Structure formats: C-alpha cells, structure tokens
Amino acid sequence: MVMRRADWALVAGLGLLLAFMVGPFFWLVMSSFKTEAEISMGDPVALPATLALANYLDAWRIGSFGQLLLNSFLNASAVVVLTLLLCVPAGYAFAKMRFAFNNTVFFLILVGLTIPIQAIVIPVYQMIARLGLIDTILGVTLAQVGNGIPFGLFLMRNFFRSIPDELLEAARIDGASHFRILTAILLPLATPAVLALTVIAALSTWNDFFLPLVVLISPDVQTIPLGLVRFAGTYSAEKRLIFAGTVISFVPIVILYLLTQRTFVQGLTQGAMKG
Amino acid sequence: MAEPRVAAPAATGRRYRSGIGRDGVGQATLFFLPALLLYGVLTLFPTLETVRLSFTNAAGLGSTVSFVGLDNYRALANDTIFWKAFRQTLLWLVLHVVLAGGTGLLLAVLIARTKLGQRFFRTAFFLPHVVSLAVVGVIFSMVYDPFFGLLNGAFRAAGLDFMTRSWLGDPDLVLFSVAAASAWQGYGLYMLLFLAGLQNIDHSLYDVAAVDGANSLQQFRHVTLPGLREVSTLVLSLAMINGFKGFATVWVMTQGGPFYASELLNTYIFKLAFQFQQQGKSAALCMVLGLLAITLTIAFNRWRERGKRW
Numbered sequence: 230m231v232m233r234r235a236d237w238a239l240v241a242g243l244g245l246l247l248a249f250m251v252g253p254f255f256w257l258v259m260s261s262f263k264t265e266a267e268i269s270m271g272d273p274v275a276l277p278a279t280l281a282l283a284n285y286l287d288a289w290r291i292g293s294f295g296q297l298l299l300n301s302f303l304n305a306s307a308v309v310v311l312t313l314l315l316c317v318p319a320g321y322a323f324a325k326m327r328f329a330f331n332n333t334v335f336f337l338i339l340v341g342l343t344i345p346i347q348a349i350v351i352p353v354y355q356m357i358a359r360l361g362l363i364d365t366i367l368g369v370t371l372a373q374v375g376n377g378i379p380f381g382l383f384l385m386r387n388f389f390r391s392i393p394d395e396l397l398e399a400a401r402i403d404g405a406s407h408f409r410i411l412t413a414i415l416l417p418l419a420t421p422a423v424l425a426l427t428v429i430a431a432l433s434t435w436n437d438f439f440l441p442l443v444v445l446i447s448p449d450v451q452t453i454p455l456g457l458v459r460f461a462g463t464y465s466a467e468k469r470l471i472f473a474g475t476v477i478s479f480v481p482i483v484i485l486y487l488l489t490q491r492t493f494v495q496g497l498t499q500g501a502m503k504g
Numbered sequence: 505m506a507e508p509r510v511a512a513p514a515a516t517g518r519r520y521r522s523g524i525g526r527d528g529v530g531q532a533t534l535f536f537l538p539a540l541l542l543y544g545v546l547t548l549f550p551t552l553e554t555v556r557l558s559f560t561n562a563a564g565l566g567s568t569v570s571f572v573g574l575d576n577y578r579a580l581a582n583d584t585i586f587w588k589a590f591r592q593t594l595l596w597l598v599l600h601v602v603l604a605g606g607t608g609l610l611l612a613v614l615i616a617r618t619k620l621g622q623r624f625f626r627t628a629f630f631l632p633h634v635v636s637l638a639v640v641g642v643i644f645s646m647v648y649d650p651f652f653g654l655l656n657g658a659f660r661a662a663g664l665d666f667m668t669r670s671w672l673g674d675p676d677l678v679l680f681s682v683a684a685a686s687a688w689q690g691y692g693l694y695m696l697l698f699l700a701g702l703q704n705i706d707h708s709l710y711d712v713a714a715v716d717g718a719n720s721l722q723q724f725r726h727v728t729l730p731g732l733r734e735v736s737t738l739v740l741s742l743a744m745i746n747g748f749k750g751f752a753t754v755w756v757m758t759q760g761g762p763f764y765a766s767e768l769l770n771t772y773i774f775k776l777a778f779q780f781q782q783q784g785k786s787a788a789l790c791m792v793l794g795l796l797a798i799t800l801t802i803a804f805n806r807w808r809e810r811g812k813r814w
Binding site (some may be wrong): 232236239240242243246247250251252253254256257260268269271272273274314315316318319321322323326328331334337338340341343344345346347348349350351352353354355356371372374375376378379382407432435436437438439442443453454455457458461468471472475478479482483485486487490493494497498501502 | 531535538542543550614619626632634642645646651693696697745749770774778
C-alpha cells in the first residue's frame with residue numbers, strides 16, 4: 230500500500246472533520262471536571278485546574294442515575310424479548326404459512342410503518358391509562374412494542390422469505406410441526422435477522438424520549454433520557470452537575486457500542502436494508 | 505380459536521404446487537395473533553380512534569365528549585401557530601434530509617477513498633448516533649449556550665467574536681441550530697448505509713470513466729451517484745421517517761420557542777393534548793400530521809419509481 234501526498238491529505242482532512250464531529254464529547258468530559266466557579270468564568274475551552282471528581286459523586290447521588298440506568302436496562306430488555314417473541318413467529322407465519330387473508334392481514338400491519346407515533350399518541354395514552362399502566366415501565370414497554378411490531382414483522386418476514394421452501398418442505402413431509410421447523414431449522418439460520426432486530430429494538434428503546442415523556446411521571450420509574458432532561462431542568466443553576474450527569478448518560482451506551490461495534494454496525498445496516 | 509373448518513391437516517400440503525401447503529387460518533393465527541393483538545390495541549385502534557377524536561371536543565380523561573363536526577379543523581385553519589408549525593415542519597424535514605443525509609454521503613465517500621484507518625474513521629464518526637436524541641438536546645443546549653457554551657467559546661478563542669450568536673434565542677436561527685443538533689445525531693446511520701452501498705459499486709466502472717477522461721467530480725456524478733441509487737432511496741425514506749419523528753431535540757432545547765420559532769407539528773400536538781387539555785383539536789392536528797406523512801411517503805415512492813437517473 231503506497232501512500233501518495235493526496236492520500237495523506239485525505240487522512241488529514243478526515244481527521245479534522247472527526248475532531249469537529251466528536252469535539253462535543255471531549256468538551257463535555259473536560260467540562261464535567263470543572264468546578265462551578267471555573268465554568269462561570271465563561272472560558273469554555275480552558276482546561277480544568279483540577280479534576281473535580283465530586284461532580285460525578287454528587288450528580289450520581291442527586292440524580293439517582295443508578296435507578297435511571299436500571300430502569301432503562303429493564304425497559305430495553307423487556308422490549309427486545311417481547312418484540313422477538315411476537316415478531317419471529319408472526320414473521321414466519323406471513324412468510325411461510327399459507328392461509329386465507331395472509332396478504333390482507335400483513336398489509337394491515339404494514340400500514341403502521343408510515344404512521345408517526347405522535348399522530349396516534351392520544352388514544353395510545355388513553356389505552357395505557359385504561360389498562361392502569363400509566364407511570365409504569367410495563368406501560369411504556371407495551372406501547373413501544375406495539376409501535377415497533379410493523380418494522381420487526383417486516384424484517385423477520387423478509388428474512389424468512391429468503392429461505393428456500395424446499396428446506397421446509399422436506400421437514401414438513403417428515404411430519405415436523407411448524408413450531409418445530411421454526412425453532413429447530415429456521416432459528417439457527419436466522420441469527421443475523423434476530424441480531425439486527427435486537428440491536429435496533431434495544432437502541433431505539435434506550436434512546437426513546439417521546440413515549441416515556443407521555444407515560445412515565447415519577448422520577449423513580451423514568452428512563453435515562455427523560456431522567457437527564459428532568460435533572461438538567463431542576464439543577465439548571467449547577468452546570469457542573471449537568472455536565473457530569475450528561476457524561477454519565479452517554480458513557481454506558483458508548484462503551485457498549487465500542488465493545489460490540491461489529492455486531493452493532495452489522496445489525497443496524499442489515500436491519501435498515503432488509504427492513 | 506382454531507376452527508376445524510379451516511385448520512386443514514398438514515399432510516394435505518403436498519397437494520399444493522410449492523411451499524409447505526395450505527395451513528388454514530387456525531394454525532397460522534396462533535403464530536401471528538399475539539403480534540396482531542398488541543398492534544391492534546396499541547397502533548391500529550389508536551389510528552381509528554384519532555380520526556373519531558378529531559371530530560369531538562375531547563378534553564382529557566373523564567370529561568364528557570360530544571361530536572362537534574369540523575370545528576377542530578376550522579379552529580386549526582384559523583390558528584396562526586398551526587400554520588407556522590406546519591411550514592417549519594416542512595423546513596425541518598428538508599433540513600434533516602440535507603444536513604444529516606448530506607453529511608452521511610460526504611463522510612461515506614471520503615472514508616471509502618482513504619487508504620489509512622478506514623475502520624477507525626467509520627467507528628469514530630458513527631459515535632454520535634448511539635447517543636439518545638434527548639441527551640443530544642441537553643448536550644447542544646450547553647454547546648449553544650451564549651456564555652459558557654463551546655461554540656461561542658471556540659469563536660472567541662479563535663478571535664472570531666463577530667461569529668458569536670444567541671443560537672437558541674434568535675428566532676431566525678433557532679430552527680437551524682436545533683436541526684443541526686439533530687443532524688449530528690442522525691448522519692451516522694446514513695453514513696453506514698452509503699458505505700455499504702459504495703462497496704457494491706463495480707470498481708472497473710471508475711477505471712472506464714478515468715480512461716474516458718472523467719475527472720473525479722464527473723466520476724462522482726456518473727458512476728457513484730447512479731451506483732448508490734438504491735441506497736439513496738433507502739436513506740431518503742429513512743431520513744423522511746426520522747424527520748417526521750422530530751420531537752426530542754426541539755422539546756429539550758426550546759420547547760418550540762422563542763415565539764414559536766421552532767414549533768413543529770409534533771411539539772404542538774404534545775402541547776395541545778397534554779398541557780392545554782385540548783385533545784379534540786390535538787387529534788385534528790394528528791390527522792394533518794398522519795395524512796402529510798402518508799402523502800409524502802407515497803409521493804416519494806412514486807418519484808423514485810419513475811426517475812431513473814439517481
């Protein structure tokens with residue numbers, strides 16, 4: 230591999246662009262170690278004199294970030310498990326089973342892909358209220374799963390359709406039930422699709438703000454994005470706490486991404502392309 | 505729920521041309537009913553219920569609701585905030601597609617060309633996308649802060665004081681500032697998709713173009729863009745869907761202000777329904793949003809199917 234001058238220029242250009250794009254991350258981390266006095270000097274690009282670790286301890290305690298992280302984790306896991314349990318068999322049914330109204334029912338569900346959640350939020354809220362699930366993680370989870378079914382179903386159906394019928398026909402003639410075909414033959418093959426759906430469902434739930442804002446009222450049931458926004462609003466006079474709280478909010482997902490980035494990237498790309 | 509009439513035995517499957525036979529609604533139902541049920545209760549029914557609510561004077565749980573015909577729609581037509589939010593939502597969509605989609609395309613093309621650190625750049629440039637939009641809202645509230653914010657601070661440090669602005673306080677600027685923050689979070693996914701698309705372009709096409717004397721701009725126009733056609737369609741439609749979902753950054757950074765200068769249909773829906781308790785009028789607004797989303801999606805698909813160039 231020979232690097233010409235133009236190649237070095239390209240690398241340098243990309244480096245500059247990168248510094249610009251990830252600059253906010255470094256600035257937040259840097260600022261999170263400043264004392265309130267340093268922040269209020271109005272020199273945002275100056276380095277902190279000492280590392281004020283107290284910011285993190287205070288933010289963690291006052292903002293109950295442990296609780297928020299736990300809630301977000303519960304919420305995201307529940308959405309992933311429910312979405313898979315619902316969309317995998319349904320995707321199989323619409324791809325491989327022959328029954329009356331197959332296309333009609335599928336089309337009915339597909340319509341949901343084009344409707345933004347905001348356009349139906351009032352009845353969704355009323356439904357969750359009628360079920361007695363306002364202010365519960367279960368309530369927001371059900372709303373998120375219900376809203377994500379069109380995409381998950383579409384993704385799984387497309388994947389199952391790409392598997393040749395002959396493979397299933399042989400098993401079918403041998404007397405295997407649909408349940409057995411799905412669990413024993415197709416699921417092992419479906420790892421890429423299941424992984425894609427897992428990554429997409431987990432990330433969109435972890436990042437969701439709108440439905441939690443509508444459903445979750447008490448601080449002790451809120452998720453990370455909602456909790457951070459409330460925290461930033463309450464302690465707007467203490468910037469050091471907001472800086473530290475913001476870093477606490479994005480560090481877990483950034484670390485998870487860096488550790489699993491191959492899966493992460495493949496899941497998102499495959500999911501968007503097949504979905 | 506398996507009706508014996510339709511639950512045909514599996515063995516009859518062999519009689520059909522291909523696939524695994526006719527299974528009857530009964531057995532298939534077991535597989536898709538749970539999904540259909542939850543979707544029905546939490547998406548399909550709410551869609552129909554929104555239509556009904558938009559013709560009523562619903563005002564929060566427990567209030568008596570009566571039919572008011574087109575009153576809500578008339579109220580919207582005479583509501584200057586609605587028209588402002590409507591125009592700004594269209595502008596917001598364009599800004600998201602151009603800023604996030606454009607950045608994604610630019611970075612993908614540059615990363616695909618570099619010989620050093622391709623994987624590193626892809627990983628690092630993608631970072632903002634894993635951050636929640638609401639957290640991005642908090643981040644950029646601070647970046648844009650006139651006093652202790654990074655942006656004005658960097659301008660001052662570089663001696664460019666005349667560039668400092670009240671990024672979120674100036675009604676002429678605020679929508680662009682918030683859209684830029686959203687694009688920062690959004691471009692990562694589009695970049696990945698464009699990169700995947702670039703890998704599928706046949707490299708010999710560039711050699712042919714070079715032999716024909718095409719410069720790199722012409723190569724981009726006549727080889728890269730046509731080769732990315734499918735991915736571009738995907739990115740554009742994703743960007744449109746994501747644009748329509750725009751809410752969190754605006755809500756966190758400005759709540760639609762100052763003077764409604766960053767109000768979107770989504771934020772106005774939320775305010776009407778959950779702050780002003782005007783659910784009927786809010787539902788009418790939901791109808792406008794839903795119809796706009798469906799119309800633009802259909803129009804977009806028509807356009808992509810017809811046009812052939814890129």
